Amino acid sequence: xxxxxxxxxxxxxLSPLYDSGEIESFFYIILESFHQMKRIDLALNPNFEIDTVxxxxxxxxxxxxxxxxxxxxxxxxxxxxxxxxYVNENxxxxxxxxxxxxxxxxxxxxxxxSTGQLKILDIGTGxxxxxxxxxxxxxxxxxxxxxxxxxxxxxxxxxxxxxQVEVTFIEKNILEAENLxxxxxxxxxxxxxxxxxxxxxxxxxxLEYEPHLALFVEDNDALLFYRKIATLAQKxxxxxxxxxxxxxxxLGNETVELLEKxxxxxxxxxxxxxxxxxxxxxxxxxxxxxxx
Numbered sequence: 344x345x346x347x348x349x350x351x352x353x354x355x356x357l358s359p360l361y362d363s364g365e366i367e368s369f370f371y372i373i374l375e376s377f378h379q380m381k382r383i384d385l386a387l388n389p390n391f392e393i394d395t396v397x398x399x400x401x402x403x404x405x406x407x408x409x410x411x412x413x414x415x416x417x418x419x420x421x422x423x424x425x426x427x428x429y430v431n432e433n434x435x436x437x438x439x440x441x442x443x444x445x446x447x448x449x450x451x452x453x454x455x456x457s458t459g460q461l462k463i464l465d466i467g468t469g470x471x472x473x474x475x476x477x478x479x480x481x482x483x484x485x486x487x488x489x490x491x492x493x494x495x496x497x498x499x500x501x502x503x504x505x506x507q508v509e510v511t512f513i514e515k516n517i518l519e520a521e522n523l524x525x526x527x528x529x530x531x532x533x534x535x536x537x538x539x540x541x542x543x544x545x546x547x548x549x550l551e552y553e554p555h556l557a558l559f560v561e562d563n564d565a566l567l568f569y570r571k572i573a574t575l576a577q578k579x580x581x582x583x584x585x586x587x588x589x590x591x592x593x594l595g596n597e598t599v600e601l602l603e604k605x606x607x608x609x610x611x612x613x614x615x616x617x618x619x620x621x622x623x624x625x626x627x628x629x630x631x632x633x634x635x
Contacts, residue, residue, distance in 0.1 A: 344398060346374070346391050356405055369414050373404055376418050411548045424476040428502050433494035434470040435557045440615045441533055444589050444622050445476045447613065448531060451585070451624075460485060462525070462581075466517055466532040466572055467491075469557055471499030471510065473531055478508040487527070491516045492556065518571055523579035530576045533589035534568035535560050541593075565594060566601055573605050580627040588623045595620030 350370055357366045374380050377400060378391075385391060393401070407417045415421040415436045421428050423437040424445055430436055461484040465474035468488035478486040488510050490496050496512050503510045517534075537558050542550060549558075560567055569588060576586045586607065590598050595612050602610050607625035615621035 344393055345389075346378075346385065346393050347389055349393060349398065349401065353401070353405060357408060360409065360411065369408060372414055372418070373401065376420070377401070411546075412552055413548050416552060423470075423472040424480075426476060426479060426506050428470050428472055428475075429498055429505065430470050431498060432552060433492060433554060434498050435553055437470060437472040440617075440619075440621050441473065441589055442476075443615050444531070444533065444587060445473055445480075447622060447624065448477060448529065448587055449480055461529065462527045463487065463529045463531070464489070464523065464527045464579075466530065467534045467557070467568070468499050468512070469495050469533075471502045471512075473533065474499070474510050475503050475506050475508055477531075478503075478510050479506055485511075487511045487513065489513045489515045489517060492554070495554075495557075517568070517575070520571075520575060523575050525579065526581045527579055527584060528581050529585050529587065530572070530580060531587040532568070532572050534572065536565065536568070536589075536591040536594070538562045538565050538591070565591065566598060569598055569601060570605075573602055573607065577605065577607075577627060582627075584627045586623075586625050586627065589621060590623055592619035592621060595623075598623055 353370055354363070354366050357369070371382050374385065377397065380391070404417050408414065413436055415430050416432060419429060419431060421430050421436060424442050428437060461481060463477055463481070463484050463486045465477070465486070465488040468474050468490045471488060474486050474488035478484060486509070488499060490499065491514070493514055496514055500512055535556070535558055537545070537560070539559060540562050573586065580586065588598065599610050599612050602623065602625050606628045608628050610623065610625040612620055613622040613624070
């Protein structure tokens, strides 16, 4: 069958569940995964055919898409910051907003480019997307990554190997940690921040398939991870060390207030490309370091 003909069947089968733009995206993601063809390749080869076995592969994916399982979990892979990543139900699917966080860190040339060996720590690494992207783009950095999930760390290690970077992975429950055991120039975290009261805003494909351990916090202590990580960072950031967070868009001001109360300086709240409060950057108070 000519793949362009199959595309019509594919779109028709999914149209009751997804909008046309999302279905088009699914189609071309699968096309590239199965046949190493991009949209332009199909345009240049409109008579490209798929055989019976290949149609069966497509139909298997189609059946799972009808359950609203994320395409990334179906294929077991995704792209983040221009790099390939394995993902499964033990890891969150990396988001474009998190790419913006990585870009913000890398664009801070004052610390990335003007110093020698850097030490970076990613807390709650999941698939390893932040740590690995920073390691890939910061050849002068020694990168460490923590996660409580052994299963997530197994995927992160696989991703580090695939992307040919060295990252030291540590299994640790950050909420139970008394210290981070060494000094870092940059600490970054995208911790759980979705409150239970916000579940009604979450799409089914996220709510039913992505790991709740990495997503949700209790309504009565939504900044639990931020408070703990910032407290640890006070003791473990080097002079002029920097702390970055991805945050709950509804709790931007509250997170800024928390960090200021903990004596972090130059607290900067930044919006993502969608106009939502999404990232925070701050600097450890050097006077606090002197008093350690």
